[in-house]
Amino acid sequence: xxxxxxxxxxxxxxxxxxxxxxxxxxxxxxxxxxxxxxxxxxxxxxxxxxxxxxxxxxxxxxxxxxxxxxxxxxxxxxxxxxxxxxxxxxxxxxxxxxxxxxxxxxxxxxxxxxxxxxxxxxxxxxxxxxxxxxxxxxxxxxxxxxxxxxxxxxxxxxxxxxxxxxxxxxxxxxxxxxxxxxxxxxxxxxxxxxxxxxxxxxxxxxxxxxxxxxxxxxxxxxxxxxxxxxxxxxxxxxxxxxxxxxxxxxxxxxxxx
Amino acid sequence: xxxxxxxxxxxxxxxxxxxxxxxxxxxxxxxxxxxxxxxxxxxxxxxxxxxxxxxxxxxxxxxxxxxxxxxxxxxxxxxxxxxxxxxxxxxxxxxxxxxxxxxxxxxxxxxxxxxxxxxxxxxxxxxxxxxxxxxxxxxxxxxxxxxxxxxxxxxxxxxxxxxxxxxxxxxxxxxxxxxxxxxxxxxxxxxxxxxxxxxxxxxxxxxxxxxxxxxxxxxxxxxxxxxxxxxxxxxxxxxxxxxxxxxxxxxxxxxxxxxxxxxxxxxxxxxxxxxxxxxxxxxxxxxxxxxxxxxxxxxxxxxxxxxxxxxxxxxxxxxxxxxxxxxxxxxxxxxxxxxxxxxxxxxxxxxxxxxxxxxxxxxxxxxxxxxxxxxxxxxxxxxxxxxxxxxxxxxxxxxxxxxxxxxxxxxxxxxxxxxxxxxxxxxxxxxxxxxxxxxxxxxxxxxxxxxxxxxxxxxxxxxxxxxxxxxxxxxxxxx
Numbered sequence: 001x002x003x004x005x006x007x008x009x010x011x012x013x014x015x016x017x018x019x020x021x022x023x024x025x026x027x028x029x030x031x032x033x034x035x036x037x038x039x040x041x042x043x044x045x046x047x048x049x050x051x052x053x054x055x056x057x058x059x060x061x062x063x064x065x066x067x068x069x070x071x072x073x074x075x076x077x078x079x080x081x082x083x084x085x086x087x088x089x090x091x092x093x094x095x096x097x098x099x100x101x102x103x104x105x106x107x108x109x110x111x112x113x114x115x116x117x118x119x120x121x122x123x124x125x126x127x128x129x130x131x132x133x134x135x136x137x138x139x140x141x142x143x144x145x146x147x148x149x150x151x152x153x154x155x156x157x158x159x160x161x162x163x164x165x166x167x168x169x170x171x172x173x174x175x176x177x178x179x180x181x182x183x184x185x186x187x188x189x190x191x192x193x194x195x196x197x198x199x200x201x202x203x204x205x206x207x208x209x210x211x212x213x214x215x216x217x218x219x220x221x222x223x224x225x226x227x228x229x230x231x232x233x234x235x236x237x238x239x240x241x242x243x244x245x246x247x248x249x250x251x252x253x254x255x256x257x
Numbered sequence: 258x259x260x261x262x263x264x265x266x267x268x269x270x271x272x273x274x275x276x277x278x279x280x281x282x283x284x285x286x287x288x289x290x291x292x293x294x295x296x297x298x299x300x301x302x303x304x305x306x307x308x309x310x311x312x313x314x315x316x317x318x319x320x321x322x323x324x325x326x327x328x329x330x331x332x333x334x335x336x337x338x339x340x341x342x343x344x345x346x347x348x349x350x351x352x353x354x355x356x357x358x359x360x361x362x363x364x365x366x367x368x369x370x371x372x373x374x375x376x377x378x379x380x381x382x383x384x385x386x387x388x389x390x391x392x393x394x395x396x397x398x399x400x401x402x403x404x405x406x407x408x409x410x411x412x413x414x415x416x417x418x419x420x421x422x423x424x425x426x427x428x429x430x431x432x433x434x435x436x437x438x439x440x441x442x443x444x445x446x447x448x449x450x451x452x453x454x455x456x457x458x459x460x461x462x463x464x465x466x467x468x469x470x471x472x473x474x475x476x477x478x479x480x481x482x483x484x485x486x487x488x489x490x491x492x493x494x495x496x497x498x499x500x501x502x503x504x505x506x507x508x509x510x511x512x513x514x515x516x517x518x519x520x521x522x523x524x525x526x527x528x529x530x531x532x533x534x535x536x537x538x539x540x541x542x543x544x545x546x547x548x549x550x551x552x553x554x555x556x557x558x559x560x561x562x563x564x565x566x567x568x569x570x571x572x573x574x575x576x577x578x579x580x581x582x583x584x585x586x587x588x589x590x591x592x593x594x595x596x597x598x599x600x601x602x603x604x605x606x607x608x609x610x611x612x613x614x615x616x617x618x619x620x621x622x623x624x625x626x627x628x629x630x631x632x633x634x635x636x637x638x639x640x641x642x643x644x645x646x647x648x649x650x651x652x653x654x655x656x657x658x659x660x661x662x663x664x665x666x667x668x669x670x671x672x673x674x675x676x677x678x679x680x681x682x683x684x685x686x687x688x689x690x691x692x693x694x695x696x697x698x699x700x701x702x703x704x705x706x707x708x709x710x711x712x713x714x715x716x717x718x719x720x721x722x723x724x725x726x727x728x729x730x731x732x733x734x735x736x
Contacts, residue, residue: 115424126503129503136520149518172314198451201598230315
């Protein structure tokens with residue numbers, strides 16, 4: 001069998017393992033022995049009929065079809081057949097009849113266009129989307145001077161802001177008071193020049209002005225796991241920095257200036 | 258293109274062409290990351306509901322889950338799908354299989370390192386991935402690999418005609434690295450807090466619409482037309498779908514920051530342009546529905562086709578929900594709440610898995626020469642995924658709306674003026690119950706994800722031998 005296998009593989013120009021597996025599959029389907037199949041293939045019957053499902057045209061191919069002879073999209077149809085060394089299609093499916101009548105192209109047919117021209121459109125659209133959706137909103141619009149949300153944090157607090165970010169606090173807490181009914185009572189509205197971490201989810205309380213509501217000791221107790229807050233095991237330096245950041249997040253430092 | 262080398266791993270990967278082995282490798286790695294990411298997502302839901310009992314905070318688990326699902330699963334799997342269809346649609350070799358392999362290695366390696374870094378406390382806490390700059394920059398570079406392979410392959414095409422899938426594939430695979438580079442603004446020292454917030458939501462939303470749904474829809478077009486053996490109903494409708502998804506871009510992300518410190522015009526623009534997502538999704542779903550007209554019977558016997566249909570319909574549902582929340586009236590209740598978490602969860606795991614499974618179920622048997630294992634398990638996966646996704650979307654969405662209303666009610670009654678709490682105590686229990694229900698649906702969804710991973714692995718490793726598509730050079734075949 002190994003000689004037949006080698007001969008069949010050589011005749012087909014395919015790996016032996018693949019030919020072996022294919023022969024076994026065909027044998028199981030046809031009832032013949034794998035040796036007979038291999039012998040047939042080794043003897044030059046290397047090109048089995050192309051798959052009916054792909055060789056036969058779509059019955060409803062009315063749109064997007066091209067006249068016979070044009071280059072089709074698929075590479076496994078009669079005009080440019082692939083080497084298919086098995087009977088096509090899963091056995092559970094009803095086999096389709098062999099191709100009869102005039103050739104009709106397969107269904108995966110497109111139009112004559114240039115995808116590289118599309119590439120220019122794709123990049124151009126992205127630039128527009130970035131300019132309008134990312135750059136535009138990031139440009140400060142308020143005239144500085146009247147009021148500011150920028151807080152003059154101490155060095156320790158600035159380190160604490162990094163700890164706040166790295167610990168993922170912004171995944172659950174916002175530092176953003178909006179001019180809507182839902183945020184009434186949370187303190188002065190946050191303006192464009194804020195230097196706090198805004199966040200996009202408010203699973204826990206808003207912390208924009210938390211320093212005005214809680215003492216440093218209370219903040220440390222909550223961060224350590226008091227109440228429903230998940231406990232964070234921060235080092236002493238990190239904890240004190242985080243407490244400094246949150247304590248300095250107060251209305252007293254960002255009110256009318 | 259026939260390869261005469263028969264190393265064991267190549268036999269396991271189907272023994273076919275180099276391109277197909279590369280694509281199968283992507284599907285296998287993607288399925289493994291889906292299992293890990295799905296588990297992490299489930300843990301994030303647990304930590305959201307039982308945070309005080311959980312050793313890892315939501316802020317750590319959620320970025321790790323996002324990273325695993327977005328890059329590890331969605332990007333790698335969809336790139337695998339791209340490598341499957343490209344040679345078949347362009348009539349040429351995949352240009353740069355070595356680069357494609359390096360891309361796979363880079364994406365999977367950096368994802369793994371990223372998860373470890375986040376859990377070790379080395380992440381920077383930014384949304385949605387939380388990677389430090391020294392992993393984010395290499396990741397951006399690695400994401401250009403699939404784009405380069407795709408562009409080079411299309412440039413060398415021998416087919417003069419383009420099937421619609423090529424647009425979606427080319428657009429999505431180019432937009433992904435560009436989006437990633439744009440989101441690197443979060444690492445710039447001088448970036449304002451507002452710019453960082455918009456960059457984060459821009460990337461989260463853009464990844465879903467401009468990459469996941471765009472590439473996924475394109476691959477579904479290929480799979481459904483190929484598997485059903487019927488021509489596409491409308492090329493023009495596909496065109497509408499493609500450009501709408503690109504145009505929708507990140508607008509539903511900006512809508513999450515309604516009323517925030519950004520300029521006021523953003524709210525109106527986000528609401529109007531955010532409608533482009535449902536328009537694109539509906540165009541694609543309608544196109545496929547018209548394509549399958551008269552072929553609906555027996556759809557269950559074609560798992561790839563059914564997954565594609567379900568994925569496109571679920572996309573419509575999620576897109577409509579997201580677009581509605583972009584309007585100021587709805588956004589005043591839903592913004593900053595679990596409502597958006599629901600949209601992002603279901604987009605990544607529900608929509609993403611269904612769209613990926615469509616091309617995987619259609620392509621793996623052809624590439625590996627193995628029968629899909631099995632149609633019944635595929636149906637179970639589809640039922641669990643759709644059921645879990647819809648349940649999660651509804652329960653978490655309801656929890657979000659309830660939170661928003663409670664904030665309004667709390668402010669009117671001065672209930673939390675001093676406490677600054679997110680929701681009033683009286684409504685807290687209802688909210689928690691809804692999150693608990695979401696957790697149950699999350700378990701159902703995770704079972705579905707596990708089913709997909711099991712089918713992919715089982716098909717490649719144990720599937721019954723069937724016909725295998727072999728890619729051959731035109732010159733060879735004509736000799």
